[in-house]
Amino acid sequence: MNSNARHERWIAFAMILPSIILLAIFVYGFIGWTGLVSVSKWDGIQPDYTFVGLDNYRQLFSRVAGGIAATRFYTGLWNTFFFTIFFLLLCVGFGLLLAILLDQKVKGEGIFRTIYLFPMAISFVVTGVVWQWIFAPGTESRPRGINALLGQLGLEHLKWGWYTDPTAIGPFHVALIPVFIAAAWQMIGYTMAMYLAGLRAIPDDLREAGRVDGASGIGVYRHIVMPLLRPITFSALIVLGHISLKIFDLIYTMTGKGPAFATDVPGIFMFETTFQGNHYAQGAAISVIMLLMVALVIIPYLIYSFRQEVEL
């Protein structure tokens, strides 16, 4: 290594040093601090770092008579699970469909692309408020929102309570359906854009070669296009997955915790218990669990992309 290269390396290090320091303090430092609070006795405005072991976690996971925390937390975890599954399916499914349609060299593609992408430019808070109005069911005599529309279309039998309906099928609360529709509405454009970029990156030769070998239109998609889009599906799932695992703003503004916690998620529980109930230690414990959930998704992705970079 000549002195010039060493010099450059030193400069490179100096350049990233500030962000390393900032990350160390404001990300890892605070993660560590949250972990510390989660095993402390801090309950109330005044910090109290007395070590209590895993008591705060135990409260979240063990149901006791009259205790609500565990009931609420389990409901929130289940809701997160179902929300994530359906949100990802809708986004990937419709995103891919829209991308394939747009890829057919339609006229005015730019306009459609903008229309589909536009919801992404809106904050989740705005989406939440608007969809709260849309899905507000109203009453039998005075339906509101989408129920009023269904009534006018003569689709009376499709009316239901939307996010106010506390019905649960097993651990799945039907009130979640409007919520993941709203979330998917916002993010479908994003997956569409990713898929569209992916489709455009596939050389026409490959498709033609497929056709020459006798593949039908669907066959070309199944055997050539889809496998080549796999990395894009993977990235989309990771990006959307971590959004849905820590979703807060959309649900908070749209439905809150919902009837009998039908639309509750750990993020809302964390906010309420910490900043309304002043149970800081319990809030920290929920945060740590949320971090672990997201880590389960992100870490494999990081390993995967790191490996790819090494291969390159």
Place this chain on the structure above:
Amino acid sequence: MSKKLLWLTTLLVILALSLVACGSTTTTETEAPAEEAAEPTEEAAAPVEEEAAPAEGANQLEFFSWWTAGGEADGLNAMYEVFKQQYPDIEIVNATVAGGAGSNAKAVLATRMQAGDPPDSFQVHAGHELIDTWVVADKMEPVTFIFEENGWMDVYPADVIDILSYNGEIWSVPVNIHRSNVAWFNPQLFADNGLEYPKTFDDFFAAAETLQAAGVTPLALGDNGIWASTQLLETVLLGTLGPDGYRGLWTGETDWNSAEVTTALETFAHMLDYVNEDHAALSWDQAAQMVADGDAAMTVMGDWANGYFTSIGLAPGEGYGYAPSPSTEGTFMMLSDTFSLPQNAPHRENAIKWLTLAGSKEGQDAFNPLKGSISPRSDSDRSLYDAYLQSAMDDFASNEITPSLAHGAAASEGWVTAFNDVMTLFVTDRDVAAAQAGMAQACVDAGVCGQ
């Protein structure tokens, strides 16, 4: 190429740093004019030395509140105006954080207080929200001396001072009184169905049957965010247990597992049979709108609903009626917004001036008619208040006074949060036994009830 990039980044860093530096100079600059303004007056006009003297650093008052819209913002601004007239050289820094009943603002406030950066004064609900959150944590300064210096001990009712007190000291200045056990009804609907407004639970259920048969929602509820249900339940608890029994719930004297509480919960669950199905999607004002439109016969809501009804052009007594919620006549369930004095307030002197104004007759009569609440003072000017507020004044002067749970007067914030969680399940599953067990446990967890 990479060198160019390097220079560009360095340039950006320098730019950023200088921006930061500018930021700090602007803050010192805001402090500077006050000093500069003070000095020239001293030299130019020697006789007015007194006026120039108080300028010490930035002469500010930073007040933290979540009143940002509607009548409450108007009321606060009216109080600001009075303050500016009295102290023209004090600059009011309005540290408002918008949003609902202040849950967002409270999160910001907690962070600032914990970081040792308190505002000079902040808005806080009277009672346990003030005491259990801030006073017990040793973050507040008592304001008893302000009460004594201004002779307020005689004009504020003992029940109110009691709710504000802890360890023999008063901890904040109440600026208004709201009542939570009010039923707002549609007089036309009651007349059409040949009904009187129900004074007891039995009358309520009888009237509700008739109304429901007539195709009217008997009771409108908008419990988006659950607190409206908690507030409805507190009025039912009061109606069932009476004022003393109700007060005892929050001190451990009334047993949460008692049969009376069971009765109250059953009454509440039964009431829900007469509530609009979409209550979870509505806010309290949408429920009030149902009453105004004649879709629902009544709604139980705090008396800020009065401001809502007048704002949509209805006249009290004609477009809407009001009465104590069923079985609670003779009791005034109160909540109060108060202004406080944090320890180490940066401009303590100004905060004391502000609190003195906020508790004065002049300040309160400027604020309350606009906010739509009454003054806790017994000597306020009745002519400034509308018909409903005058009737509330009469009741406040003559009734028993009990603290509201849903609005932080009766119990600590942690307790209220736990209670709200119990309510979230109870409103849906209506399981009285489970709700009662949950409420009893919440009392234990709050450290008030024994195991």
